[in-house]
Amino acid sequence: METAKIAQILDDMGTILEVQGENPFRCRAYHNAAQVLHGLPGDLTEMIADGSLAEVQGIGETLYAKIVQLATTGRLPAYEKLRAQTPPGLLALLRVPGVGPKKIKALHEALDIQSLADLRAAGESGAIAKVKGFGAKTEANILEGIGFLETTGGRILQNEALALVAPILDAVRNHPGVSRAEACGSLRRRAETIGDLDVLFSSKDPRPVLDHFAGLPQVAKVLGHGATKVSVLLPGFKTDQFVQCDLRGVADDQFAFALHYFTGSKAHNIAMRKRALARGLSLNEYALSGVKDPTKTIPCRDEADLFRALDLEPIPPELREDAGEFEAAGAGALPRLVEPGDLTGTFHCHSDWSDGDATLEEMAAGARELGMQYLGIGDHSRSLAMARGLTIDRVRDQWAKIDALNARFGGSFRIFKGTECDILGDGSLDFPDDVLAGFDYVVASVHSRFKMPRDEMTARIIRAISNPHVTMLGHATGRLLLSRAPYEVDLDAVIDAAAEHRTMIEINASPYRLDLDAVHCRRARKKGVAIVINPDAHSVAGLGDLRYGVSVARRAWLTKDDVFNTAPLAEIAERLASLRPR
Structure with a gap:
């Protein structure tokens, strides 16, 4: 059984135990073990064989036995027993934004909720609001969450x-x-x-x-x-x-045509067929042939041959949306899109000083293993208590630790001192300016009050990124893909403000966010806003999420020169210093 599937089973077991009201420490052990499996440094099967899995922190003796059983037999009777004890539709409720195990347990006990249909019916009848600890507002939020879930399919x-x-x-x-x-x-x-x-x-x-x-x-x-x-x-x-x-x-001689057709998009394919017809040719998923003489075919070994047959540069899959790629490819003006190997380092990463899983040393070692020249550590600021946000005293302690590590690196690698500083409700920042001045860079992010009116949220963010100490805006819309809708904000106004104040906007590369999206990312770059690709990594394994951010950048037509963190270390240090208040 694959490692990811084993991790999901452990995570499910922890969730089922939570719904059943089990000891929270036992539940957390399952969730933590699932996270550990996602970040394993090697192959699970090999680690079981050589005994190294038993030495991994966070996997106790009992869970180790369960992991081995799943990996070797593909089954776990304890999991099957838990699933049998749980109504089949109950865990599906966890996909509704804002509905966690405790709420599921309470609603199941009070209203015998066993499925999404039961939950909707209870909400529409007003029954949820009458359950102790819920109320009308929670009921409305649950119904809104069900609607959001249905739109994502x-x-x-x-x-x-x-x-x-x-x-x-x-x-x-x-x-x-x-x-x-x-x-x-x-x-x-x-x-x-x-x-x-x-x-x-x-x-x-x-x-x-x-x-x-x-x-x-x-x-x-x-x-x-x-x-x-x-x-x-x-x-x-x-x-x-x-x-x-x-x-x-x-057939192999049809592969290039079929690959292009089934890649899409639909709009791109329609434009390609029109271009072929304008040249007296007919294009479908199996061949490129003459309109008047279908027996006259143009062989294409790969997609590049197909594009050239229609007087186009080869168009990368990420650009195939009929959004200007034909004009650029026809004129020989397609950009050389940024690639993962172009990144020289990254920012907005967390360590175990706040809510990350790894130490500063481990995060640095992981970055170096990936070939990075530098790493920005931006742990949470003080108001985000649930994420162990750093007090001002702890910030200074962390600076000293980073200085010591950088001295040890001797210039071959550098950790930049950063913070993911909360944007407070009025747009002010979570640290005073004299503390912000001590960081190498500042990521400003919204982590609270997501339901503010659009004009207030826009003003809040613009005030924050107008602060001269702010280097970049983090996850601009606050969305969690398939889980939480973006908050209401005028992104065009935010982009204009970022351009005016020379504030970067990140592509948050977490696959759960991918925020800023490609459409607004392209718009921001046209306005002169520098784009930075950050993984929002909370573990060493999370550094690998950068590739998802690169995909967003490629869909936004960005080149290596359009992305801030593609320059060498010395230039990055100079450019960061130039953005700080003098």
């Missing part, structure tokens, strides 16, 4: 989609009858969230490949099985969630 996050499709691609590519295989659809275009998964392969005989795919152990149900396509359901990473995956087979 069965979509999943980009990182979840990539994790689901990776073993599928491996299995297909390793089949002896397969020549080529790729993931297609919105995942290949690196959309923020994904609906269905699409995998394409080429083969002389697709049937054996399709049969093999339909029989893979991770396939929960076969929805349809034809001569060239199989549709299945795969278990998602959330309880009771399934994701459709379509596998299509084509």
Whole structure:
């Protein structure tokens, strides 16, 4: 069983125990073990074999035995027993924003709520408001959360989609009858969230490949099985969630056309077909041929050949939205999009001084392992007590620790002193200016009062980023993809203010946020706002989330020169210093 699935099972067990009212320390042990598995430094199977898993902090003897059992047998009777004790629709309620295990337990006991339909009916009848500890406001928030959940449908996050499709691609590519295989659809275009998964392969005989795919152990149900396509359901990473995956087979000389077509987007494909017709050609998912003489075909080994046949530079998948890519590609003016390897370091990372899992030393070592020249540590400020926000005294203690580490690095690597400083309700900052002046950089972020009116929230953020000590704005809309809607804010006004005050705006690369989105990111860059890609990492493993932020930047047409943290260390230090008040 895959590590991510084992982690999800442990997380589910902790949640079920919470719903049952179990000891909170026991519940937390399961959740913590799940987090540890997500950040393992090596392969789980190998760590079990060499005994190193037993030495990992956060995995006790009991949980170690459960992990080994899941990894080796694919089953855990204790989990199956817990699931049998829980109404099947109860855990699905956790997907509703603002509904946690304690609320589920209370509503289940008071109103016998067992499903999303039960929850909606209770809310619409006013029954939730009458339950002790809830009230009319909570009831309204729950109904709003149900509405939000319904608008997102069965979509999943980009990182979840990539994790689901990776073993599928491996299995297909390793089949002896397969020549080529790729993931297609919105995942290949690196959309923020994904609906269905699409995998394409080429083969002389697709049937054996399709049969093999339909029989893979991770396939929960076969929805349809034809001569060239199989549709299945795969278990998602959330309880009771399934994701459709379509596998299509084509001849190898059709692969380039099919890959382009099934990558999309629909608008891009329509524009491509119109361009072909204007040149007397017909384009579909299988061939590029003459309109008057369909037997006259233009062979294309790959997508680059297809684009060149229509007098275009090859268009990267991330730009295929019919949003100016044809004009640029036709004029030979497509930008060289930023790549993960262009990043030289990053900011907005947390350590165990606030709510991170790793020490300063461990975060620095992780960054160096990834080839970074520098790392910005921006732990939370004092008002965010639930995240162990730093007091002013602890800030100064951390500065001293960072100075000592930088002295040890001897100039080969640098930790920049930063803070993720809360933007308070009136737009003021959580630390006074004399403290802010001591940081190398300041990320200003909203963490509270998300339901402020649009004009008030806009004014609040603009006041904060107008402070000369603020270097960059963090997660500009506060959204959590598929979990929490963005707060109401006039982003265009915020972008204008950022341009005026030389304040950067981050692409928060956490796959749960991807905030700023590509549309506003492109708009900000056109206004002269510097963009910085930050992972909001709370662990060493979280540094790897930078790749999701790069995907946003690529969808926004950004080049290496458009992204702040692509410059070498010396230049980054100079540019940060130049942005600080004199």
